[in-house]
Amino acid sequence: MRLVLARCTVDYEGRLSAHLPEAVRLIMVKADGCVAIHADGGAYKPLNWMNAPNRLVIDEAAGLWVVTNAKGETLTITVHEILAEVNHELGVDPGLRKDGVEAHLQELLAANPTVIADGLRLVRREYPTDIGPVDLLCRDANGATVAIEIKRRGEIDGVEQLARYLEFLNRDPLLRPVRGIFVAQEIKPQARVLAGTRSIGWVEVDYDELRGIVSEELRLF
Amino acid sequence: MRLVLARCTVDYEGRLSAHLPEAVRLIMVKADGCVAIHADGGAYKPLNWMNAPNRLVIDEAAGLWVVTNAKGETLTITVHEILAEVNHELGVDPGLRKDGVEAHLQELLAANPTVIADGLRLVRREYPTDIGPVDLLCRDANGATVAIEIKRRGEIDGVEQLARYLEFLNRDPLLRPVRGIFVAQEIKPQARVLAGTRSIGWVEVDYDELRGIVSEELRLF
DNA sequence: GACTAGATGTCGGGG
């Protein structure tokens, strides 16, 4: 990783055009070749960047750094003055372990659909439709089809998504009629209202509690 | 901006849990207080981060950096060894000028609605409805109302957005019946399918060509 | 503060 603190101007031409007037910024070049220009604020997002794969050509004498990629995008950095510089090999990162995202929530609910509603049985996870996969397809105690959409945070677009799936699922005579249940750790008031007008049910589930139920069940076997 | 290259382990507890085993990484602390942990690859996104506003407490002796925020999230960095360090004031950045995003596409199309469909005349840009503004409201050659939604890339949620607007516009007896056209530089297959089922038309436009048409017209006057 | 919609979104998974 090469870190250069420099007074510079920057131009990007590609998906859009962008220009940065002269100022002191951090230029970060990673081992995979990606380049990022950071200001001293504005969260972790750089002002400008160019992802790998790309080609970086540096004319040290002219202070001209030009990054190009196969898509025809160009990032041009004009370095007026270098204030500090660090260059160091970091090696490959052992990587990140995550826990608590939607995929895990879906796993837990797939294993315990009765948490959503009594008598619910799983037919399939990621049940495919023409406009994308439904998180869970189930049958209820009466054998009727139930489509489940799972979100970490339940907002309006999640309800829309489920409504779309229902529209398509209800065209299938083998499944029809299909009702929907929107499941999330927390469901926003507007999402509840919209679900109501779409005749879609909603259930809030507690992630930690759910993990508890699962370990409880494992303990019994 | 403080840059520290260090062998470290990192833990994040908040919206999810994440753990980074010991490795050499870059720790970036910006003037606004935000903290980011970068590996030597993986585009510009850090492995872990904590946005401002937050509180950073450093126990130099123990090599323990703890960042907390009001939402109850915690980023804990255990620094085992510091390999390099730079500290520098960058000052406030003069900011970024952009060109070529959706707003500009809307301008161009507002000036040339016939690119979307023959005989189309603009009534108003950002025509207000109860649930937000429609990009363009037009009349076609027969005087019928047409609502236009413009995206750079046409995906499913853009179709949904237009469908919502149409639902509201069609309640207005002065406008009714209103049909919709979804316009983008590129429209994804699934978005086309959904538009079809919603009786919404769609048109792909070429941004560069459109700029050409506009400059051509300017030249004629 | 809540809600909406854009983003050079980025990233990962499946076909």
Next chain:
DNA sequence: CCCCGACGTCTAGTC
């Protein structure tokens, strides 16, 4: 490789 949906999305604008 495209297509699609999640993301600790982030961010800016409006109400």
